Amino acid sequence: MTNDMTQTKNLPVLSLTESVILPGMVVPIELDESSQAAVDAARATSTDDSLGELLLAPRLKDRYAVYGVVATIEQVGRLAGGAPAAVLRAGRRAKIGAGVTGPGAALWVEAELVEDETPSDETRALAKEYKSLVIATLQQRDAWQVINTVEKMTDPATIADSAGWAPYLTTEQKRQLLETPSVHERLELVIEWTKAHLAEMDVAEKIRGDVREGMEKNQREFLLRQQLAAIRKELGEGEPDGAEDFRTRVETADLPEKVREAALREVGRLERASDQSPEAGWIRTWLDTVLEIPWTVKTEDNTDIGNARTVLDADHHGLDDVKDRIVEYLAVRGRRAARGLQVVGGRGSGAVMVLVGPPGVGKTSLGESVARALDRKFIRVALGGVRDEAEIRGHRRTYVGALPGRIVRAITEAGSMNPVVLLDEIDKVGADYRGDPAAALLEVLDPAQNHTFRDHYLDIDLDLSDVLFLATANVLDTIPSALLDRMELITMDGYTEDDKVAIARTHLLPRQLERAALSTDEVTITDAALHEIAADYTREAGVRQLERLLAKALRKVAARLATETGPIEIDEPQLKDLLGRPRFTPETAERTAVPGVATGLAVTGLGGDVLFIEANAVQVTEGGGQLKLTGQLGDVMKESAQIALSYLKAHAAEIGIAPEALQRNIHLHVPAGAVPKDGPSAGVTMVTALTSLALGRNVRADVAMTGEVTLNGRVLPIGGVKQKLLAAQRAGVKTVFIPKRNEPDLDDVPSEVLAALTVIPVSDVAEILAVALEPVAAAAAPVAA
Incomplete structure (x- = not known):
């Protein structure tokens, strides 16, 4: 039935499951039971010469279809296989309305016909653009007959709905076109989809071309290799590295x-x-x-203890701990060899030692001396900045450019299975997304495991138990505790002034004379000059800067000898002309000339150093008694300052501090503000500085101190006593206060340092205050309220 006023029709519905039909398409449809019912109902109600009309609608899983097409039945018959079928011609787009009644078993609905709008100039331009894109896709498929049909199309709506034949559009995209009544919007959609398809076709064609070219190249190489093999066979030559x-x-x-x-x-x-x-x-x-890899190659150790000690003494001054350890290792090794004792459980007699100390004390060069004393090969492995675990364990063989780790490469380079391997700067190993090299070193440096070390690249057990590992580090804090537990710790705290002079005379000066092409007949340097260089021109734990200054002085002497006649003697008066003014002069007297300044001792990555702590009282404000801290202090040091102030407030009467002196806002500063500082050992120094400020009494210029303080004034032990006492001696300090429980550490301090210092062990900070402050008669006026 047709209603011409409302442009609606009551039509039976034929639902399509796997396809979408757009206006203008002519398609054969295989008829199932429901489809046959729709065709029969359309034919039964036909009032003209056609076989009838029905509504073609897509069958959607998530919702009911909103749009379909009115189709005319062109022909009814059977397919080649005998199944019933009908040929349908899709006409106008229609909006599906409410269900209605109709004859037969088919579903009837009211279909509202959709009129295409009059095309604008912009719509015609889009239609022209889409037609050119369609022709481009057809040319890629060589569909020249279809191109002629497309070129004859002029109606924009017909051109847009011709996308129903496009094989590159998905069913969902065709449903979207069917449900878009606007011709302009349909053209925009199909243009976007067709451009994306053409771009994809270009990429696919390029890939096919590259693959085809690669296959042709491989085939050509294969034929050439076969010919080359045949030529070698005729010449009687074998395949190299086969x-x-x-x-x-x-x-x-x-x-x-x-x-x-x-x-x-x-x-x-x-x-x-x-x-x-x-x-x-x-x-x-x-x-x-x-x-x-030298799997079975081992060098014979020189177990002559006297020779080893001679070599070590010749190369390094002092360092008795390390030398004693190497001598002990040789003694045990020699006794086992003399008694014919075999290695038990696959474990050798290697050693793992870590040398910890500031720069310039001879950690790295000591490894070479140890290897020379043992007659072993020496290999240095630099670990500073290593962040990739594969640097230690190697890469998996599946990776392109895979290599074994640095340990395997060191063994290969050494040419023996028992070299001395120096793991330099082990405290500077980092970690990131590529793994933790320090964790990988656990297996390398664990004497209980390294006889079965497995490199990822080799994937074979490698026995490292005969390797003598020496690791070097500047500080212990950055070495993981699990890794440190695998190694034997030997500290190298630095040299005294006498040691530096002896090292300069024995080792540094001869080396620099050779580099400057000078002889002892042309230039000499007195011990007094060496003492002054070590004391006033350098302030370091090692001798690196001392050697640089010697080199500078000898270069200037060489320049003079080009115009003067020798010999030239370098004594104290000549140092200013050769090296400039002294860089370090005693400054404790100047720094502690006012109340509120105390001298502490600290340990840095460069060795021991003096640390001045300054306190000052600022204008009283509402809510006074606040503490301000500056100087890049860490959390531990900030807590020490709070503890020091709380101790003074609690014991002000005992110390003789007026209550109002601590009610002012106090500013505590540790100079060298660009350098981060942390640690508990400045506690007693902070108490002394605050007490000096509150009493108005200067701290003695020749006094330095170190120790952690508690709220009750107890002085707790700290680390680095030897390095701190060496720094105190370099700074010209005469009296040093240390915690009572650190008194046994004085056994490690050189005798000349103890002779130059008065070391006073204390258990309570009050003992320091009783001695460290200037007498009352010589003191300035106390801090006013």
């Missing part, structure tokens, strides 16, 4: 049994692999690496 060559090398090499078995397995894989396979290259590289 599987047979590797098998011979493995069988004749002196390898441990398990290593030989693993290598032969890889040779078998190489024999089965194609020459063009990337795996063949990986296997060859792996076999070359395994065959280069």
Whole structure:
């Protein structure tokens, strides 16, 4: 039935499950039971010469269809397989309305016909653009007959709905076109989709071209290799580095049994692999690496203890702890060899030691001396800044450019399984997303595990138990505790002034004379000059800066000898002309000339150093008694300052401090504000500085102190006593207060340092206050309220 006023029709519905029909399309439809009912109902109600009309609608899973097309039945028959079918011609787009009644078993609905709007100039331009895109896609498929049909289209609505034939559009995209009544919007959609399809086709064509070119190149290389193999065969030449060559090398090499078995397995894989396979290259590289490792090569240790001590003494002044440890190692090694004792459980007699001390004390050069004393090979592995775990354990063989780790490469370079390996700057190993190298070093440096060290690249057990590992570090704090637990700690705290002069005379001066091409007949330097350089021109734990100054003085002497005649003697008066004015002069008297300044002692990455703590009282404000801290102090140091102030407030009467003196706002500052500082050992120094400020009495210029303080005034032990006492001696301090419980640490301090200092162990901070402050008669006026 038709209502011409409302442009609606009552039509039976034929639902399509797997396809979407757009206006203008002519398609055959295989008829199932419901489809047959719709066709029969349309034919039964036909009032003209056609076979009838029905509504084609897509069947959606998530909702009911809103739009469909009015289709005319062109023909009814059967497919080649005998199934019933009908040929339908899709006409106008229609909006599906409410259900209505109708004859037959089909579903009837009211369909509102959709009129296409009159096309604007912009719509016609879009239609022209889309038609050119469609022609471009058809040209790629060589569909020239269809191109003629498309070129004849002029109506924008017909051109937009021709996308129903596009094979590159999905069913969902075609449903979206069916449900878009605006011709302009339909053209915008199909243009966007077609452009994306053309871009994808261009990329696919480029990839196909690259693949085709690569296949042709591989085929050409394969033919050339086959021809080259045939030519070599005719000439009687073998394939270089072939599987047979590797098998011979493995069988004749002196390898441990398990290593030989693993290598032969890889040779078998190489024999089965194609020459063009990337795996063949990986296997060859792996076999070359395994065959280069000195699996059974070991150097014979020189167990002559006297010779070892002579070599160590000749190369380094002092450092008795390290030298004694090496001598002990040789003594045990020699006794085991004399008694014929074998290694038990696969574990050798290697040692793992970490040398901790400030720069310039000879940690790195000591490794070379140890190797020379033992007659072993020496290899240095720099770990500073290493952040990739693969640097230690190696890469997996599956990675492109895979290599074994630094430990395996060091063993290979040394050419023996028992070298001295120096792990330099182990405290500067980092960690990031590539792993934690310090954790990987646990297996390397653990004497209970390193006899079965497994590198990721080799994937074979490597015995490192005979390797003598020496690690160096500037500070202990940055070494993980688990790693430090695997190593034997030996501290190298620095040199006294006499030690520096002896080192300069014995080692540094001869080396710099040689570099400056000078002889002792041309230039000499007095001990007094060396003492002044060590005391006033350098302030370091080691001798690195001392050597630089000697080199500078000798260069200036060499320049003078070009115009003067020698010999030239360098004494104290000449130092200012050669090196400039002294850089370090005693400053404790100047710094402590006012109340509120105390001298403390600290340990940095460069060794021991003096630390001045200054306190001052500022204008009283409402809510006074506040404490302000500056100087880049860490949390521990800030807490020490709070503890010091609380102690003084609680014991003000005992100390003789007027109550109003601590009611002012106090500013506590530690100079060198650009340098971060932290640690508990400045507690007693802060108490002394605040007491000096409150009483108006200066702190003695020749006094320094170190120790952690509690709320009750107890002085707790700290670390780095030796380094701090060396710094005190360099700074010209005469009296040093240390915690009572640190008194046993004085055994490690050189006798000349103890002779130059008066070291007073204390257990309560009141003992320091009783001695460290200037007498009352010489003091300034106390802080006013």
